[in-house]
Amino acid sequence: xxxxxxxxxxxxxxxxxxxxxxxxxxxxxxxxxxxxxxxxxxxxxxxxxxxxxxxxxxxxxxxxxxxxxxxxxxxxxxxxxxxxxxxxxxxxxxxxxxxxxxxxxxxxxxxxxxxxxxxxxxxxxxxxxxxxxxxxxxxxxxxxxxxxxxxxxxxxxxxxxxxxxxxxxxxxxxxxxxxxxxxxxxxxxxxxxxxxxxxxxxxxxxxxxxxxxxxxxxxxxxxxxxxxxxxxxxxxxxxxxxxxxxxxxxxxxxxxxxxxxxxxxxxxxxxxxxxxxx
Amino acid sequence: xxxxxxxxxxxxxxxxxxxxxxxxxxxxxxxxxxxxxxxxxxxxxxxxxxxxxxxxxxxxxxxxxxxxxxxxxxxxxxxxxxxxxxxxxxxxxxxxxxxxxxxxxxxxxxxxxxxxxxxxxxxxxxxxxxxxxxxxxxxxxxxxxxxxxxxxxxxxxxxxxxxxxxxxxxxxxxxxxxxxxxxxxxxxxxxxxxxxxxxxxxxxxxxxxxxxxxxxxxxxxxxxxxxxxxxxxxxxxxxxxxxxxxxxxxxxxxxxxxxxxxxxxxxxxxxx
Numbered sequence: 001x002x003x004x005x006x007x008x009x010x011x012x013x014x015x016x017x018x019x020x021x022x023x024x025x026x027x028x029x030x031x032x033x034x035x036x037x038x039x040x041x042x043x044x045x046x047x048x049x050x051x052x053x054x055x056x057x058x059x060x061x062x063x064x065x066x067x068x069x070x071x072x073x074x075x076x077x078x079x080x081x082x083x084x085x086x087x088x089x090x091x092x093x094x095x096x097x098x099x100x101x102x103x104x105x106x107x108x109x110x111x112x113x114x115x116x117x118x119x120x121x122x123x124x125x126x127x128x129x130x131x132x133x134x135x136x137x138x139x140x141x142x143x144x145x146x147x148x149x150x151x152x153x154x155x156x157x158x159x160x161x162x163x164x165x166x167x168x169x170x171x172x173x174x175x176x177x178x179x180x181x182x183x184x185x186x187x188x189x190x191x192x193x194x195x196x197x198x199x200x201x202x203x204x205x206x207x208x209x210x211x212x213x214x215x216x217x218x219x220x221x222x223x224x225x226x227x228x229x230x231x232x233x234x235x236x237x238x239x240x241x242x243x244x245x246x247x248x249x250x251x252x253x254x255x256x257x258x259x260x261x262x263x264x265x266x267x268x269x270x271x272x273x274x275x276x277x278x
Numbered sequence: 279x280x281x282x283x284x285x286x287x288x289x290x291x292x293x294x295x296x297x298x299x300x301x302x303x304x305x306x307x308x309x310x311x312x313x314x315x316x317x318x319x320x321x322x323x324x325x326x327x328x329x330x331x332x333x334x335x336x337x338x339x340x341x342x343x344x345x346x347x348x349x350x351x352x353x354x355x356x357x358x359x360x361x362x363x364x365x366x367x368x369x370x371x372x373x374x375x376x377x378x379x380x381x382x383x384x385x386x387x388x389x390x391x392x393x394x395x396x397x398x399x400x401x402x403x404x405x406x407x408x409x410x411x412x413x414x415x416x417x418x419x420x421x422x423x424x425x426x427x428x429x430x431x432x433x434x435x436x437x438x439x440x441x442x443x444x445x446x447x448x449x450x451x452x453x454x455x456x457x458x459x460x461x462x463x464x465x466x467x468x469x470x471x472x473x474x475x476x477x478x479x480x481x482x483x484x485x486x487x488x489x490x491x492x493x494x495x496x497x498x499x500x501x502x503x504x505x506x507x508x509x510x511x512x513x514x515x516x517x518x519x520x521x522x523x524x525x526x527x528x529x530x531x532x533x534x535x536x537x538x539x540x541x542x543x544x545x546x547x548x549x550x
Contacts, residue, residue, distance in 0.1 A: 050378060072285050072380040080378035085371025090305040091298060102294040103379045105283035142375065 001064065003028045003150050003181040004049060009058035011044050018044040020205035021058075026183065026198075028149075031176045033196035034185045037274055041205040042185040043083075046154050049183065050080050063149060076105050079148030079180075081139050083155055089128035093119050096127060097141050104146035117141040117171060133164030140171060150181040157191060169194055189267045203274040217269040224263050228256040288385045295381075295389020299363075300396055313359060314401060317351040318408050324473065325413050337509060339475065341416075344409030345504040346472045349496035351405050352434045353466075355397040358459050360390055360442025365455040368446075368543070377544045387443060387538070394439045402431065415504060423503050426520065430499040433527035437492050440534025447541035470494035476512035485514050492530045495523040 004026040011019040019041040026032045036042050047053040048060060051067035051074075060067060065074045088096045097114055101107035114123050117137040122130060130138060136156060143151055153172070157165045165188075172195050176182055186192055192199050193213045200210040201217070209217045224242040228235055228249075239245045242261045249256060264272075286294075303309060324347070325340035367373045376386060409415030418424060442459075449455040469484045470493040471477030477485060477494070488494040494514075501509065502518035510518045 052374070052377065072382065075378065076285060076380040078378070080375075082371055082375055082378075085375055087367070087370045087372040087375060088298075088302070089370075090302045095298065095301065099294060099298045100375075100379065103286060103291055103376075103381045105285050105380070143378075146379065 001028065002026060002061075003030070003063060004032075004183065005059075005061040006045075006049070007059040009045065009048065009060060010056045011041075011048065011053070012056055017205055019048075019055075022202070022205070022207055024200065024207070026181060028181055029176075029179050030197045031172070031182045031184065031195055033192040033199040034183065034202055035187065035189070035192055035199055035270060036185075036202035037187065040202045040274075042202055043154055045202070046152055046183065046185055050078070050152050051075070052080075076146060077149050079143040079146060079151040081136075081143035081151065081153050081156060083158075085139060089126070091127055092124050093127060093130070093138055093141075094123040096138065097145055100142045101145045106147060107145050108147050110145065113141045113145045116144075116174065118167060133160050133168070136160070137168065137171065140168075144175065144180075148180065150183065151175060153182060153184045155185055155187070157186070157188065165191070189265075189270055193266050201270060201273050208273050213266060216266065217273050219264055219266070219269045222264050222269075224261050227258070227260045227262070229258040234258070285380050288382050288388070291381050291385035292388025292392070295385055296392030299389050299393035303359075303393060303397070313355055313397065314404055317347060317354050317401065318404050320350070321347045321405060321408055322412065325409075337505065338413065340413035341409070342475050342501065342505065342509075344405065344413050344415040345501045346475065346497040347409075348402055348405055348500040349434070349470075349493055350467055350472050351401040352398050352431070352496065353438055353463055353493060355401045356394045356435050356438035357442040357445070357463060358456065359397060360394055360439050361445045361449060361459045362452065362455040363390060363393070364443060364446035365449045366452040369452045373544050383542060383544075390443070391436070391439050394442075395435050398431070398435050409504075418503060426499065427503045429524065430496065430503070430527075433524065433531065434492070434496045434499075437527050437530040437534055440531060440538050441492075444534055444537035444541055447543060466491055466493045470497055471514075472497045477514050478512065489514070489526075492527055495526045499523045 002025050004024060006022055006024040009019055009022040010017070022041070022045060034042050034045065044053065048055045049062050049067055051070045054068055062070070063074065063077055067074075070078075091099070093114060094110060097110040101110050101113075111123075114120055117140055119134060119137055119141065122134060127135070127138065140153075140156070143153075157168050160168060169191070172182060172184070176195075184192070184195060196213060198210070198212055199216060201208050211217070214220055223238050223240050226237050226239060226242050226245050237245060246256070246259070246261075321343055324343045328339040328343070373386075406415070406417070410417065418427075445459055446455070449458055466488065467473055469480060469488040470491065471480065471488070472493065474480060477488075480488075485494075498513055498518065499520070501513075502520065507518075510516070513519070515522075
């Protein structure tokens with residue numbers, strides 16, 4: 001059984017089409033990333049899957065249930081990590097986690113969730129005193145305290161410093177290791193590459209590519225660029241077979257100082273993919 | 279799998295909401311100061327300005343204000359706090375977060391009503407203390423009057439609280455909520471005989487309009503608890519009219535429930 005199944009999803013705001021026919025399938029236990037520029041339809045798609053927004057047409061199943069009519073029992077099985085909440089400012093971290101836990105049938109112990117999200121030494125701090133990164137980790141804590149089978153993370157690390165992002169990635173990996181299905185949206189390519197088992201690129205409301213971080217958009221089969229410093233200065237050559245090219249170059253016993261072999265980065269592939277849509 | 283564990287009951291979740299609502303409110307010093315001291319300040323001002331200039335023996339204008347002002351205190355804590363609180367919850371993500379959990383809307387409302395009930399009891403205590411300390415307001419000694427006080431308080435809080443929930447649907451942002459909600463409240467205080475006594479000084483049409491809304495009946499009810507029965511002659515109907523007060527307030531409880539169930543929105547996006 002798949003955790004998320006989407007067929008022909010459409011959503012229009014007035015005359016503007018936000019999502020124009022998306023198909024997705026995410027198996028249980030997978031970390032799936034949805035990439036795309038701002039306004040591509042990522043958040044609309046995720047909010048429909050969360051049950052926060054109604055769709056115009058298409059078939060959607062999350063944990064076997066249509067989110068538009070998902071009842072309390074269904075909501076107990078999903079975890080939503082909010083993007084920009086500023087609530088509970090006057091409560092402490094521990095009070096907040098305990099309270100949200102009280103709304104679920106079999107929550108994780110509050111202390112365990114606080115440790116897992118790295119907020120152990122902040123448990124007694126007021127939420128308003130947390131830094132941006134700590135606040136988002138609290139949002140994750142509140143999203144997972146109900147022991148969800150699937151977690152929605154919508155642009156979770158926007159505005160993080162690099163250190164906070166690495167910590168956040170560790171947290172997502174820990175959740176994935178427990179078998180939680182994770183749907184992540186992001187516009188950071190390195191984040192998708194670091195976390196996702198599979199990913200899809202969405203642009204102007206349609207999926208333009210789907211694959212693993214290594215194969216997305218034909219990346220694995222794309223040509224490589226071999227560069228080195230020759231007697232007359234830096235040289236670059238495009239080739240489908242870099243090994244053969246290097247063997248040929250070194251056959252005469254020459255040294256190849258500054259040798260590099262590069263394939264298109266995920267970012268190059270991504271930009272090419274969304275560029276086609278523009 | 280997850281099938282075994284039962285979902286928490288609405289009552290349990292409502293209590294849990296009530297606890298964090300009270301905790302959060304008590305830590306917001308501005309809210310605490312403003313909502314408690316404002317009605318008390320009005321009472322001290324009105325009471326001191328009009329002082330004793332009242333021609334009925336054994337009854338001062340300040341004592342009448344002390345009784346009527348309890349109605350204002352309840353409207354200000356129950357209706358305004360509820361309306362502003364929900365508008366704020368909609369804006370800061372509280373409602374969006376709760377919408378993603380197994381909580382029920384009823385449990386959320388229950389939490390708000392618990393907050394509002396606690397605030398109202400405290401508010402009424404502050405007003406009574408001020409009335410007793412500054413204006414010699416006599417506290418009733420017979421159980422009958424306290425019984426009237428009890429049911430009046432409960433019906434008033436529930437009616438005003440439910441109407442506050444309904445009114446929050448009309449408010450677009452938390453920033454303007456206080457101003458918007460205060461317009462009907464202040465207007466009703468004037469035409470309901472809270473600030474003007476006796477109410478019969480008002481034009482007939484004003485009394486007719488005020489009689490549709492709960493505030494006039496609440497103020498009349500609290501006067502009946504704290505003033506001597508001779509003062510009943512100053513009311514619009516020439517009597518305390520307890521039966522009618524109870525009926526009007528009950529009717530507003532029903533109207534409020536229907537309105538809040540039919541107008542409540544979890545978010546301020548229109549398409550959800």
